[in-house]
Amino acid sequence: MSKQILQKIRFLCLLTGTLFVAATPAYAATASAAADGGAGYPWWVWPLVLLFFCFILGIVAVLAGVGGGVLYVPLVSAFFPFHLDFVRGAGLFVALAGALAAGPGLLKRNLANLRLALPVALIASTCAIFGAFLGLALPVHIVQICLGAVILFIAVLLAASKNVERPTVTKQDAISAAFGMSGAYMEETTNEAVPWKTHRTLLGFFMFIIIGVAAGMFGLGAGWANVPVLNLLMGAPLKISVGTSKFLLSITDTSAAWIYLNKGCVIPLIAIPSIIGLMLGSFVGVRILAKAKPKIIRYIVIGVLIFAGLKALLKGLGH
Amino acid sequence: MTANQNTVQASPEQITYANILSYGAWGGIALMVITYLIYITGLLTPHIPLHEVPNYWGMSADQYLHEAEIGRGWGWALLLGKGDFLNFLGIAFLGILTIIGYLMLISAYIKKKDKAYTVIAVLEVLVLTLAASGFLGSGGH
Numbered sequence: 001m002s003k004q005i006l007q008k009i010r011f012l013c014l015l016t017g018t019l020f021v022a023a024t025p026a027y028a029a030t031a032s033a034a035a036d037g038g039a040g041y042p043w044w045v046w047p048l049v050l051l052f053f054c055f056i057l058g059i060v061a062v063l064a065g066v067g068g069g070v071l072y073v074p075l076v077s078a079f080f081p082f083h084l085d086f087v088r089g090a091g092l093f094v095a096l097a098g099a100l101a102a103g104p105g106l107l108k109r110n111l112a113n114l115r116l117a118l119p120v121a122l123i124a125s126t127c128a129i130f131g132a133f134l135g136l137a138l139p140v141h142i143v144q145i146c147l148g149a150v151i152l153f154i155a156v157l158l159a160a161s162k163n164v165e166r167p168t169v170t171k172q173d174a175i176s177a178a179f180g181m182s183g184a185y186m187e188e189t190t191n192e193a194v195p196w197k198t199h200r201t202l203l204g205f206f207m208f209i210i211i212g213v214a215a216g217m218f219g220l221g222a223g224w225a226n227v228p229v230l231n232l233l234m235g236a237p238l239k240i241s242v243g244t245s246k247f248l249l250s251i252t253d254t255s256a257a258w259i260y261l262n263k264g265c266v267i268p269l270i271a272i273p274s275i276i277g278l279m280l281g282s283f284v285g286v287r288i289l290a291k292a293k294p295k296i297i298r299y300i301v302i303g304v305l306i307f308a309g310l311k312a313l314l315k316g317l318g319h
Numbered sequence: 320m321t322a323n324q325n326t327v328q329a330s331p332e333q334i335t336y337a338n339i340l341s342y343g344a345w346g347g348i349a350l351m352v353i354t355y356l357i358y359i360t361g362l363l364t365p366h367i368p369l370h371e372v373p374n375y376w377g378m379s380a381d382q383y384l385h386e387a388e389i390g391r392g393w394g395w396a397l398l399l400g401k402g403d404f405l406n407f408l409g410i411a412f413l414g415i416l417t418i419i420g421y422l423m424l425i426s427a428y429i430k431k432k433d434k435a436y437t438v439i440a441v442l443e444v445l446v447l448t449l450a451a452s453g454f455l456g457s458g459g460h
Contacts, residue, residue, distance in 0.1 A: 043369045044359075046376075081373075085380035096413055097348060104341035110329040114336065114424070118439050126446050129455065140379070179435060186327040193327045250340070251443070254417045255450040261407075261414065262392050262453040264384040268406035269372050272355040279348065 043269070046080065051273035053079075054094075058281015059288060064301035066158070067249065068278040069095035069221030071301070074151045074308035077144075078315070082270055084140050084147075088219030089265030090274045092257040095221030097275045098282060099249035110185050111243030116198065116236060119179055121251035123205055124212035124222070128252050131216025132259035144316030147218050151309030154224045155302050161228050166194065169235035175201040176234075185240060196237050204234040216256035221249050332427035336420045343416040351409030363402035372403075392453030418447050 054068075057075065061068045073091040077084050106112035135143055172182065182197035198204070207229045215222040226245035230236045236244065260266060329337070357363050367375065367387055375383050383389075390397060398404035421444045428437040449455060 041373070043372055046373065082376045083379055083383075085383075086376055089380070093410060093413065097344070100340055100344035100413060100416060101348070103344070104337040107333050107337035107340070108329055110327055110333070114330065114333045115436070118424075118436060118443070122439055122443050122446065125443065125450075129446070129450050133455070136380070184327050251417055251447075254414055255447055258414050258447070258450040259455060260380075261395075261410065262451075262455075264380040264389060264391070264395075266407070266410060267372065267376055267383075268355065268358060268403055268410075269369070270376060271410065272351055272406060275348070276352065276355075 054277025062285025067223035089260040091219035112247035127212025128216035128256040131213035135217035148313030155305035365402035
């Protein structure tokens with residue numbers, strides 16, 4: 001028992017230490033970087049630090065059960081000398097690449113469901129275009145303040161929301177029935193087929209308007225909002241909600257990513273190390289997941305989000 | 320309503336879509352790695368020299384396009400022969416992948432005479448194509 005506790009403490013120390021090591025060069029350089037935009041360093045320093053930083057973010061995101069984009073945008077915009085436009089552009093492609101890579105496995109296992117995803121994806125991806133334009137049109141300090149507020153909201157959501165494994169849906173509503181938003185999946189732990197259907201579809205559709213705008217405006221990805229809406233509001237089982245949410249990002253983020261790309265918000269020296277770092281980190285994270293205690297890591301991530309949210313707020317307020 | 324909607328098996332169109340994503344996503348990521356290596360090793364001359372990039376990444380995107388003399392919208396496509404913009408091949412491919420998947424879905428839903436999902440898939444292709452077209456992104460901000 002005591003050996004197990006020691007192992008857990010050692011793992012937590014290692015994780016916290018790695019996070020610290022990853023953040024320190026970025027943090028230490030932030031002061032001078034703010035003054036010269038990071039131009040005082042050889043060109044390769046920031047992409048290399050970014051690659052390593054995103055690798056760690058990828059591990060932490062998997063362990064905490066959050067998308068990479070939701071950690072990427074607030075942390076990179078806080079600690080790296082890049083303009084928010086480029087951070088949001090890269091953030092969308094980070095979320096898009098992760099969703100595209102995870103999508104096939106989820107679709108084949110029927111954990112992501114096309115009949116559930118397609119109607120809400122149409123709403124979210126259309127609204128993500130408006131969100132992208134809104135985010136790029138507003139003054140950057142206003143976007144920073146809104147980003148800070150959204151990140152703090154996400155931290156509260158992660159701390160407070162209690163997802164339900166299999167919500168009870170007594171009656172499928174008319175819209176859900178018309179779209180055939182129902183199905184079944186194999187619960188591998190009990191080897192049983194779990195049928196599901198949704199309800200409160202109209203309200204769910206409305207929520208995806210807000211989710212789409214937020215995804216486009218901040219380049220965050222939107223898994224943090226997709227899952228509670230699909231699970232708690234529309235009544236989809238948790239596994240279907242998580243799987244469909246991840247797949248949904250590949251559609252929602254595509255529309256916003258194109259707006260950012262065509263608006264010049266993608267610099268390869270920032271975007272490519274971010275995508276590769278986070279993807280490599282995700283693979284390592286999945287392997288560590290079997291040995292880790294996700295609950296404690298989730299609390300660490302909530303703490304990091306509160307810190308990043310406050311930092312974005314203060315940055316927006318000119319402090 | 321599809322025949323296999325309440326079975327645990329994914330529908331045939333869902334499997335085909337998954338296969339398109341699977342090959343496409345990993346192909347796109349591999350393309351990104353290759354073009355990035357070409358870029359940072361200097362095999363192809365970039366539009367913006369590597370050591371000058373830090374002078375640009377602190378600017379807003381609008382200012383960056385102006386200072387670096389890059390066209391708006393699909394202006395980047397004219398610079399694909401440059402080391403830095405070569406990377407946009409892999410990036411843009413990831414952006415096109417969902418549209419390719421939806422084109423397959425339209426065909427599958429038409430065959431199944433599933434009118435609602437055919438309309439949804441057609442509308443999605445229109446939305447994504449409009450976003451990708453650059454018509455919306457060609458103005459300043």
